[in-house]
Amino acid sequence: xxxxxxxxxxxxxxxxxxxxxxxxxxxxxxxxxxxxxxxxxxxxxxxxxxxxxxxxxxxxxxxxxxxxxxxxxxxxxxxxxxxxxxxxxxxxxxxxxxxxxxxxxxxxxxxxxxxxxxx
Numbered sequence: 599x600x601x602x603x604x605x606x607x608x609x610x611x612x613x614x615x616x617x618x619x620x621x622x623x624x625x626x627x628x629x630x631x632x633x634x635x636x637x638x639x640x641x642x643x644x645x646x647x648x649x650x651x652x653x654x655x656x657x658x659x660x661x662x663x664x665x666x667x668x669x670x671x672x673x674x675x676x677x678x679x680x681x682x683x684x685x686x687x688x689x690x691x692x693x694x695x696x697x698x699x700x701x702x703x704x705x706x707x708x709x710x711x712x713x714x715x716x717x
Contacts, residue, residue, distance in 0.1 A: 602629040602694040610693040613705040645702035650679035653691040660686040
């Protein structure tokens with residue numbers, strides 16, 4: 599499995615601690631340094647079963663600057679949201695864990711991290 603993290607994020611650190619405690623085999627991706635491409639974001643969204651606005655941190659300064667709260671949340675606007683996430687990776691919700699079975703979870707709780715471990 600792979601986990602997208604921001605090392606400054608307490609939820610990311612908690613997820614890593616739990617993965618280590620469970621002896622999980624995983625790869626860390628510091629997504630602010632190793633920025634996911636638009637195609638990678640599309641793939642993760644498919645694995646999550648979510649839309650780009652579902653994993654967007656709309657409280658971030660970049661989101662306010664872009665006016666994301668005003669953007670339409672519809673199929674016609676999907677690519678615009680994905681481009682914004684690729685160009686401003688701070689907007690991506692974290693941590694995201696891609697499970698071995700091809701699914702993914704946003705691991706903001708211990709339960710979500712354990713869910714990824716069980717897949």
